[in-house]
Amino acid sequence: MQLRRKLKTTKNIVIYQAKSGAIELKGDFGKETLWANRMQMAEIFGVNPQAISKHIQNIYNENELQRKATSSKMELVQNESGRQVRREVDIYNLDVLIAVGYRINSVTGTNFRKWATKTLRGYIVDGYAINKTRVAKNYEQFLGVEKWHGIII
Numbered sequence: 038m039q040l041r042r043k044l045k046t047t048k049n050i051v052i053y054q055a056k057s058g059a060i061e062l063k064g065d066f067g068k069e070t071l072w073a074n075r076m077q078m079a080e081i082f083g084v085n086p087q088a089i090s091k092h093i094q095n096i097y098n099e100n101e102l103q104r105k106a107t108s109s110k111m112e113l114v115q116n117e118s119g120r121q122v123r124r125e126v127d128i129y130n131l132d133v134l135i136a137v138g139y140r141i142n143s144v145t146g147t148n149f150r151k152w153a154t155k156t157l158r159g160y161i162v163d164g165y166a167i168n169k170t171r172v173a174k175n176y177e178q179f180l181g182v183e184k185w186h187g188i189i190i
Contacts, residue, residue, distance in 0.1 A: 072128045
């Protein structure tokens with residue numbers, strides 16, 4: 038899969054949009070989530086941060102998700118005019134990113150919904166979905182899971 042544009046790289050997370058339009062989210066799968074602030078989500082979906090803020094507020098107001106379970110605080114240190122300024126920034130987990138993706142009005146948001154719907158449809162119709170890239174990278178581990186659960190391929 039050829040990358041069109043790499044959006045963000047951190048120690049544990051790489052988020053990018055593939056040329057095919059599919060959005061790949063790689064994160065800390067040991068914790069089964071990733072974290073992003075409003076600016077990062079705005080960059081992912083190609084919109085302004087105010088749109089992200091509006092959708093996050095609506096998600097919480099409508100009780101779609103619970104703030105305590107899906108958000109946290111992170112200290113951000115920036116260099117401003119030669120001095121270090123520390124600010125506390127809200128960060129949101131994968132559940133919020135998905136919920137925003139289903140609400141946002143942008144080309145990337147539409148591509149996200151197509152990818153998410155296709156993946157969900159695969160789970161419902163086939164009973165499973167396989168991420169071929171992750172299987173290829175972790176083939177030995179995948180074979181161990183297959184043997185443990187008695188999956189026939």
